[in-house]
Amino acid sequence: MDSNKSSPWSFILPSFLLCLSLCIHLCLGTDKLDANQSLSGNETLTSLGGDFVLGFFTPGKSSYSYIGIWYNKVREQTIVWVANRDNPVTDRYSTELKILDGNLIIVNGSQVPVWSTNLRTSSSGSSSMVAVLGDDGNFALKDGPNSSVTLWQSFDHMTHTWLPGAKLEINKRKNTVLTSWKNAEDPSTGLFSLQLQPSNEYFILWNMSFRYYTTGKWDSKNKVYENVPELKANTIFDFIFVDNENESYFTYRRKDGSTTPSRFVMDLSGQMQMLSWLPSQQWNMF
Numbered sequence: 001m002d003s004n005k006s007s008p009w010s011f012i013l014p015s016f017l018l019c020l021s022l023c024i025h026l027c028l029g030t031d032k033l034d035a036n037q038s039l040s041g042n043e044t045l046t047s048l049g050g051d052f053v054l055g056f057f058t059p060g061k062s063s064y065s066y067i068g069i070w071y072n073k074v075r076e077q078t079i080v081w082v083a084n085r086d087n088p089v090t091d092r093y094s095t096e097l098k099i100l101d102g103n104l105i106i107v108n109g110s111q112v113p114v115w116s117t118n119l120r121t122s123s124s125g126s127s128s129m130v131a132v133l134g135d136d137g138n139f140a141l142k143d144g145p146n147s148s149v150t151l152w153q154s155f156d157h158m159t160h161t162w163l164p165g166a167k168l169e170i171n172k173r174k175n176t177v178l179t180s181w182k183n184a185e186d187p188s189t190g191l192f193s194l195q196l197q198p199s200n201e202y203f204i205l206w207n208m209s210f211r212y213y214t215t216g217k218w219d220s221k222n223k224v225y226e227n228v229p230e231l232k233a234n235t236i237f238d239f240i241f242v243d244n245e246n247e248s249y250f251t252y253r254r255k256d257g258s259t260t261p262s263r264f265v266m267d268l269s270g271q272m273q274m275l276s277w278l279p280s281q282q283w284n285m286f
């Protein structure tokens, strides 16, 4: 066995393994995570058109890491979604995001699940399942690469940001809630939230109970909320309100159809902000 030490293989094999592991790291430069892959450390997914990135981030001087989605082309990292907001991990290199038993899960270095999509699946899931990051910033779990069936999507589980195309919904199944971060370095569930009410008006709530703001009723003719006439003056977004037997939701898109980064965010002070990225490389607030 000793002679092995001088064999050229003892040098080549580790280098080969190093290259292989580097390749696994770099080769994940795709928009998809399939059932045989996992994402950890500095690995990221990038949407096909290069608008959004998904990976681990550490806010400010925090000692914790989170899986999140941010804009690829906005220099100051702007997080639009957080998976494990209330269950941070301390070591992103030993933590993995992967598909297991029909769910997307995050396991920490001890293989303890810290976050899951929590879908109740009867089977153990299929090996063709795939999670895809779209150019709209939506991370969707599908049962196959070309499947039109979305099993779970981040747009249905917003954190503090509402992106164009996502639906703020209220129905029997669910009620979208946007909730502020706790502070600038802690994305965990904060005290301010925005919820659509069955009356189709929005309430901004403090600590999920005290109502301190309401938009008033939706005026479908003028496309404004009673208390938010500013909506009409905005030249950038189109707001669409859908209310039918199956669903009731509110969504928006840019009038110019461009992919210029735009977002609504429930900020730390309980203000709902409407922001658009300017060519001068900064966020403009309406």
Ligand SMILES: *[C@@H]1O[C@H](CO)[C@@H](O)[C@H](O)[C@H]1NC(C)=O
Residues within 6 Å of the ligand: 034, 035, 036, 127, 128
């Ligand atoms: C994952 O691995 C299994 C077993 O090795 C294989 O059958 C399957 O095709 C792989 N799936 C993908 C998407 O590569």
Ligand SMILES: *[C@@H]1O[C@H](CO)[C@@H](O)[C@H](O)[C@H]1NC(C)=O
Residues within 6 Å of the ligand: 041, 042
């Ligand atoms: C991961 O990214 C950070 C920040 O860019 C860098 O300091 C660190 O060296 C990277 N780690 C590895 C293993 O690539």
Ligand SMILES: *[C@@H]1O[C@H](CO)[C@@H](O)[C@H](O)[C@H]1NC(C)=O
Residues within 6 Å of the ligand: 090, 091, 094, 108, 109, 110, 111, 112
């Ligand atoms: C994983 O999470 C469990 C439960 O919170 C914890 O006991 C364990 O120390 C964690 N492991 C690592 C490596 O962080």
Ligand SMILES: *[C@@H]1O[C@H](CO)[C@@H](O)[C@H](O)[C@H]1NC(C)=O
Residues within 6 Å of the ligand: 145, 146
């Ligand atoms: C998915 O669709 C693309 C484009 O339509 C096609 O090239 C690819 O072969 C399809 N893949 C599977 C697994 O059906």
Ligand SMILES: *[C@@H]1O[C@H](CO)[C@@H](O)[C@H](O)[C@H]1NC(C)=O
Residues within 6 Å of the ligand: 207
């Ligand atoms: C928020 O409400 C809960 C009860 O629902 C209460 O226990 C908690 O103290 C409240 N938080 C603050 C900051 O008032």
Ligand SMILES: *[C@@H]1O[C@H](CO)[C@@H](O)[C@H](O)[C@H]1NC(C)=O
Residues within 6 Å of the ligand: 244, 245, 246
């Ligand atoms: C509501 O859902 C049913 C069943 O999927 C469908 O047939 C019907 O067209 C839907 N109604 C609307 C207004 O979309």
